Amino acid sequence: MTRPIHLAAGDEHFARLEQTWADPPSFLGWFSHVDHKSIGRRYLVTAFGFFLLGGILAGMMRLQLSRPDSSLIGPDLYNQIFTTHGTTMMFLFAVPVMQALGIYFVPLMVGARAIAFPRMIAFSYWMFLFGGVFLYISFLLNAGPDMGWFSYPPLAETLYTPSKRADVWAQLITFTEVASLATAVSLITTVFKMRAPGMSLNRIPLFVWAQVVTSFMVLFAMPAIMLASTELILDRLVNTHFFDVEHGGDALLWQHLFWFFGHPEVYIIFIPGSGIVSMIITTFSRRHMFGYLAVVLALVSTAFMGFGLWVHHMFATGLPQLGESFFTAASMMIAIPTGVQFFCWIATMWSGRITLKTPMLWILGFFAIFLLGGLTGVMLAAVPLNIQVHDTFFVVAHLHYVLIGGAIFPLFGAFYYWYPKITGRMLSERLGRWVFGLMFTGFNLTFFPMHLLGLHGMPRRVYTYPASMGWGTLNLVASGGALLMGCGVLLFLIDALRALRAGDVAADDPWGAGTLEWATSSPPPYSNFLRPPTVAGREPLWDNPIDQPVIVGLRDDVRDVLVTHVLDAEPDHRVAFPEPSCWPFLTAVATTALFIWSIFNPWAVVYGSVPVFVAMVGWFWPKSPNEGATPPWPIRHRTLPRPGEAPAAGGAI
Amino acid sequence: MSPRETGRTLDVSALAPGAFGSRSLMWWGTMGIVLIESTVFALAIGSYFFLRTRMPAWPPDGVAPPDLRWGTINTLVLLASLIPNQLAKRAGERVDLRGVRIWMVVCLVFGVGFNAVRVYEFQHVNVLWDHDAYGSIVWVLLGLHTTHIVTDFLDTAVLAVLMFVGPVEEKRFVDVEENSVYWYFVVLAWLPIYGVLYWAPRLT
Numbered sequence: 001m002t003r004p005i006h007l008a009a010g011d012e013h014f015a016r017l018e019q020t021w022a023d024p025p026s027f028l029g030w031f032s033h034v035d036h037k038s039i040g041r042r043y044l045v046t047a048f049g050f051f052l053l054g055g056i057l058a059g060m061m062r063l064q065l066s067r068p069d070s071s072l073i074g075p076d077l078y079n080q081i082f083t084t085h086g087t088t089m090m091f092l093f094a095v096p097v098m099q100a101l102g103i104y105f106v107p108l109m110v111g112a113r114a115i116a117f118p119r120m121i122a123f124s125y126w127m128f129l130f131g132g133v134f135l136y137i138s139f140l141l142n143a144g145p146d147m148g149w150f151s152y153p154p155l156a157e158t159l160y161t162p163s164k165r166a167d168v169w170a171q172l173i174t175f176t177e178v179a180s181l182a183t184a185v186s187l188i189t190t191v192f193k194m195r196a197p198g199m200s201l202n203r204i205p206l207f208v209w210a211q212v213v214t215s216f217m218v219l220f221a222m223p224a225i226m227l228a229s230t231e232l233i234l235d236r237l238v239n240t241h242f243f244d245v246e247h248g249g250d251a252l253l254w255q256h257l258f259w260f261f262g263h264p265e266v267y268i269i270f271i272p273g274s275g276i277v278s279m280i281i282t283t284f285s286r287r288h289m290f291g292y293l294a295v296v297l298a299l300v301s302t303a304f305m306g307f308g309l310w311v312h313h314m315f316a317t318g319l320p321q322l323g324e325s326f327f328t329a330a331s332m333m334i335a336i337p338t339g340v341q342f343f344c345w346i347a348t349m350w351s352g353r354i355t356l357k358t359p360m361l362w363i364l365g366f367f368a369i370f371l372l373g374g375l376t377g378v379m380l381a382a383v384p385l386n387i388q389v390h391d392t393f394f395v396v397a398h399l400h401y402v403l404i405g406g407a408i409f410p411l412f413g414a415f416y417y418w419y420p421k422i423t424g425r426m427l428s429e430r431l432g433r434w435v436f437g438l439m440f441t442g443f444n445l446t447f448f449p450m451h452l453l454g455l456h457g458m459p460r461r462v463y464t465y466p467a468s469m470g471w472g473t474l475n476l477v478a479s480g481g482a483l484l485m486g487c488g489v490l491l492f493l494i495d496a497l498r499a500l501r502a503g504d505v506a507a508d509d510p511w512g513a514g515t516l517e518w519a520t521s522s523p524p525p526y527s528n529f530l531r532p533p534t535v536a537g538r539e540p541l542w543d544n545p546i547d548q549p550v551i552v553g554l555r556d557d558v559r560d561v562l563v564t565h566v567l568d569a570e571p572d573h574r575v576a577f578p579e580p581s582c583w584p585f586l587t588a589v590a591t592t593a594l595f596i597w598s599i600f601n602p603w604a605v606v607y608g609s610v611p612v613f614v615a616m617v618g619w620f621w622p623k624s625p626n627e628g629a630t631p632p633w634p635i636r637h638r639t640l641p642r643p644g645e646a647p648a649a650g651g652a653i
Numbered sequence: 654m655s656p657r658e659t660g661r662t663l664d665v666s667a668l669a670p671g672a673f674g675s676r677s678l679m680w681w682g683t684m685g686i687v688l689i690e691s692t693v694f695a696l697a698i699g700s701y702f703f704l705r706t707r708m709p710a711w712p713p714d715g716v717a718p719p720d721l722r723w724g725t726i727n728t729l730v731l732l733a734s735l736i737p738n739q740l741a742k743r744a745g746e747r748v749d750l751r752g753v754r755i756w757m758v759v760c761l762v763f764g765v766g767f768n769a770v771r772v773y774e775f776q777h778v779n780v781l782w783d784h785d786a787y788g789s790i791v792w793v794l795l796g797l798h799t800t801h802i803v804t805d806f807l808d809t810a811v812l813a814v815l816m817f818v819g820p821v822e823e824k825r826f827v828d829v830e831e832n833s834v835y836w837y838f839v840v841l842a843w844l845p846i847y848g849v850l851y852w853a854p855r856l857t
Contacts, residue, residue: 116681185686189681193678193681194678219689223689223693223696224692231789235789238783239783240789240792241783241786241789247784247785248785249786250786256703534663550661551665552664553665553668554665563677563678571663572672572676573672575671576670617811622815630671631823632823633822638748640671640672640823640824640827641676642746643675
């Protein structure tokens with residue numbers, strides 16, 4: 001999808017530059033791509049594919065529940081369906097799709113030629129893909145996990161789940177967490193060390209702030225679930241006793257570790273969503289964000305507080321009263337930074353000139369839905385109500401209002417907003433309004449009745465219910481709503497495929513936005529920016545003076561990248577980035593073999609690590625005598641600077 | 654050496670093609686990994702003390718705490734390895750190929766040493782992983798750290814081979830430096846784990 005750039009004769013520098021940065025176009029070359037735009041596109045498409053699969057599973061559940069005493073789907077299959085649905089949406093869609101947007105757009109928004117550690121990003125993609133395929137193959141082989149997406153022991157222990165279903169779940173977790181941890185490290189490094197000169201910390205676009213805050217949350221949250229799922233699989237495969245009460249273990253250890261990850265996970269999904277909201281509101285209100293600093297601080301404090309309220313998922317386990325009070329207070333307190341963001345968004349729109357294009361519609365939808373989800377969240381923070389509606393459809397309604405409101409609606413806004421940049425084509429405004437209308441109506445029809453069903457006592461995760469309970473009508477309404485949502489997604493898909501070929505050609509900056517991803521062509525060239533930019537404001541395309549300098553002097557015969565200082569992004573040094581390589585793919589294949597083999601034989605962890613080691617050495621080993629473009633041996637004295645040495649760069653801009 | 658600003662361009666061609674320490678991207682990547690793995694260790698230690706509150710006796714009756722001898726010897730070996738590690742780091746920062754080769758090999762000798770002593774540690778933890786929850790968490794803590802000393806040994810070995818057979822270029826010395834930073838992490842992370850495994854069961 002990268003169009004050849006037509007250059008005027010004599011622009012040999014740019015032609016060579018593009019040749020240097022291009023990934024191999026051949027079929028085999030496809031496995032060695034390291035361009036963040038190429039990987040980002042794959043990540044987006046793959047995550048959206050899993051969204052469709054998860055959606056189909058949701059549709060099957062709604063079909064089953066649409067009338068009482070239905071025998072369409074049996075309890076065993078139903079258990080696999082809701083577990084695979086939840087697991088897919090959390091681990092294979094919501095987190096990866098947000099990181100995918102980060103992989104594609106963060107380097108563009110900070111004005112960089114590439115993402116830091118591009119081969120690690122490629123590895124991350126392959127791990128994510130293989131993990132997801134592994135889950136769905138297992139599901140088709142009737143080995144899909146069936147213990148719920150949080151896989152509580154003792155249900156998930158061998159005694160109650162003797163099949164491989166829980167092992168499949170535990171290893172899927174390992175796949176996806178490896179993938180998102182690798183991405184998080186790359187994004188943090190990109191944001192702190194590769195920003196365009198002039199982009200000091202207080203000029204970083206809010207979406208990029210959201211991504212970096214999320215990445216830090218990933219670093220601290222994901223290890224908890226990796227440890228937990230490792231302990232679970234050890235309990236199952238080699239008879240350890242972490243969650244086995246008879247031998248001194250405790251199932252509550254699982255719940256603590258799981259929710260220490262699981263609650264931050266909600267914010268790992270929502271914070272990028274709020275970053276999207278900030279970007280779209282700024283663009284379509286035609287003014288700088290009101291209260292930029294307050295919004296950044298709100299993101300950071302949400303991240304901190306997100307780690308302090310995991311226990312509110314465990315109120316029904318019988319905790320000490322003091323603990324309950326503490327976590328109730330913490331759960332209510334986190335509404336404060338979210339409130340700050342809301343008021344800043346409202347103030348921005350209030351004082352701006354709003355244009356109601358399709359991306360903006362999704363943001364307005366987000367306001368309505370997420371607000372309702374937030375309100376039921378405050379209700380659920382109260383222990384008595386929490387225990388009353390525990391494990392009912394009220395919780396299902398709440399979590400879908402939060403996640404679909406907080407992430408999917410901004411995400412669809414993002415699809416409409418950034419589709420032109422990625423593909424060079426515009427989506428249809430007219431169809432977009434229909435998609436929004438169908439999704440918004442369908443969503444509320446589906447999930448609002450679930451609040452009432454929950455209050456009427458309908459438990460979640462039951463495959464059917466007797467007619468005498470009187471839940472039939474509301475369930476039928478919910479299923480009808482799901483059908484509308486399905487139509488909305490289908491219409492979006494049709495439009496997205498149509499627009500690839502037949503959509504209106506997009507300008508570089510079709511919305512008149514101010515951030516750097518719009519400063520390059522649509523779609524961007526391989527090197528992102530033929531002339532890398534410098535910036536003089538928060539919205540460079542609005543704020544930069546006409547003679548704002550562009551960067552020259554980066555080499556065009558190696559993948560030369562400018563590295564800048566953390567705080568003020570002053571130029572520091574250059575570094576040559578790695579060439580395309582098939583080794584990340586091969587490493588992912590070897591790691592996949594190890595993970596899957598280990599379900600059947602614990603010794604696979606030892607034997608299987610040999611190919612992984614070989615692949616990693618292949619990845620690291622230099623292929624050409626001077627691939628780093630640093631001075632070759634022999635060197636008489638050091639030429640590269642150390643910290644604190646006289647800056648090789650002076651230039652404040 | 655400062656970039657030249659003309660009317661419309663910022664010329665960065667004079668900047669160095671790389672940098673050492675916290676200026677380099679490699680340092681940031683290493684720190685990211687260190688943060689992730691520190692969190693894993695911290696949560697595993699948290700699990701240890703959580704399980705401890707769930708059992709009537711810790712270690713359970715009839716089980717002795719791990720023998721102090723091998724764990725303590727290994728702690729000393731690991732700490733001693735910081736000396737050649739620091740010297741390798743310094744040699745890297747001086748771009749002194751001879752020094753890098755010598756001290757990385759010495760580091761590897763220490764690596765063989767602490768991996769070998771680790772085998773004895775496993776033989777003297779006095780409990781198996783399937784005995785009870787105490788045994789499980791002891792083996793997971795020791796196993797987690799063992800994974801780190803094995804992989805760090807292998808990383809270092811691969812880099813050392815490269816520094817002998819080449820092609821050597823200046824940016825490899827940044828790798829040597831960051832490898833030493835990670836070695837520091839692996840050794841220092843052992844100290845709390847040593848305290849927990851060997852001393853926590855002895856304090857009542």
